[in-house]
Amino acid sequence: MAKTNPGRFFEDYSVGDVIKHAVPRTVSGGERALYHALYPARHALYSSDEFARAVGLPKAPLDDLAAFHIVFGKTVPDVSLNAVANLGYAEGRWHLPVYEGDTLRSESEVIGVKQNSNGKSGVVYVRTRGLNQNDDVVMDYVRWVMVRKGNLDAPAPETVIPELSKVIDPADLVIPAGLDFSKYDFDLAGETHRWGDYEIGETIDHVDGVTVEEAEHMLATRLWQNTAKVHFDSTARPDGTRLIYGGHVISMARALSFNGLANAQMIVGLNGGAHANPCLSGTTIRAWSEVLDKAETSAPGVGAIRLRLVATSGGDAFALKGEDGKYKPEVLLDLDYWALMPV
Template sequence: MTKTNPGNFFEDFSLGQVIQHATPRTVTEGDRAVYGSLYPTRFAIPSSAVFAASVGLDPHPVEELIAFHIAFGKTVPDISLNAVANLGYAELRFHQPVVPGDTLSTSSEVIGLKENSNGKSGVVYVRSTAVNQHGDIALEWARWVMVHKRDLDAPAPETVIPELASAVDPTALVVPAGLDFSSYDFAAAGEPHRWDDYSVGEKIDHVDGVSLTDTEHQLATRLWQNTAKVHFNVEARPDGNRLIYGGHVISMARALSYNGLANAQIVAAINAGAHTSPAFAGDTVYAWSEVLDKAEVSDSVGALRLRLVATKGRDESMTLKGEDGKYAAGVLLDLDLWALIPR
């Protein structure tokens, strides 16, 4: 009798099923250091304990995406170990800053199922929640993933596609307790641009590019304890390539966005996200952003709704889709997020 975990296949999921994911993971200062060695991040709050304290965040929080990667990685053995592809995200909210010493535990509920017409796979929709050691929600999100079937003759479940909001309402954004940008040090942060300096419809070319490597990608993916086969095993894909974890591209694009959005300090929510093309070692990632919306959050804090786009190769025209409505060649990531910025 086998004691190993082959992962769940599409027919193993049922609507309303709740999965408690192993293993709780404690965040450390090491996570901050390794994150900074993998991605060219320079945002002042996660970089400087002194700066963070000056805006009311003490103890010193880590990057929001560290918490996301850790929590997401917990879900992989149960949700997407046998995935064809991770298809998208919605309704992701960060409820509070995560600091070294916090221990995150993650659970997921199956909220939708749809077998594909080929009968070989299906789409599983889940809502995942990560809580800290006190039971407080750190972050929650919905995602949908295409998963292989084990038994092609297994009957298709009733199709249920959940209704997910196109964007998190700005009134539902969580401002970290104590956050106050009224004495914000723009010189230390690196750019003078505040909320009023950005306009809806404005596009920002983040200019810089970083070439992906297999070594860094596998270090990152192991750091988050993401066990998806396609990221490590060259025999897991017909083309023999290791697929770059989509979260690696998200963090790379977020780090690159510093150049032009240095004061968009805190990711408060991710409204939607799609990994539109696969990425592999050797690809060079560039990024650009478009301002989709703005909201006043408090007297000193504003929110920018940003479309963050990662591309393979630099696209100075910053084109998302062609006339046919399909994503332009080279687009790797289309991420819609809310970021908090001083007013």
């Protein structure tokens, strides 16, 4: 009998299936150092234990997106090893900060399936939870993936498309216990702009750009233990290129957003997201943000800000979609998230 795992195909998923993913991972300071080496990440709360303690946390946690990548990476062998594309995200919430010494594992429930009209692939919807060593949920999110069929003659399943919230209600955002921005040090954080300085509808050009290199994105994807073939195997795509993991683009854009949003410290909600166009080695990633909404929170000195983060490979600044309603070819990422910021 074959002992290797070819990955699941579309016909292998059924609504209600719960998949427990291998392999648990204990987080060390190495993940934080490597994350900051791979991306120009400089948000103070994740860079300094002393800064984190001054705002009510026990020490600097692992960057929220690094925790997301670890949880996400564990799902790949079971969810997206044979994926054509990762299509979108919804209802993502960070429930607990992740600290050095925490052990993370992931599990996913299949909540929807829909075969494509070509009969060669279908869309699978999963809700994934990341849990720590105490079985506490540190984050959860929904994503949907287009997956190839292994047996083209397999019958199409009954279509189930889950109803998903377009926006997380600010009242449902989880504020880390003890977080207090009332004595926030703007000098150490790097910018003076606070929650009240941002207007809904405002756009911010983050100015800087980073050219993605082949070895760098493969190192990052290995760090998250993401095994998707398209990221490593040049024979997995017809054009012979290795597709850059979409999470790499997310983290790069988030790091670039420091210039203009240095005080958008913690990501606590993921309303939605789309990898609009593929990113390949040699692409220079730039980013801009739009302020979509603002909300007060019960934590002292803490406000929530809803941001649209767009990563591009150039082209017309702030242009998102063409007249046909489709993303422009230079748009790589369109991400909608909630962050916490001092008021």
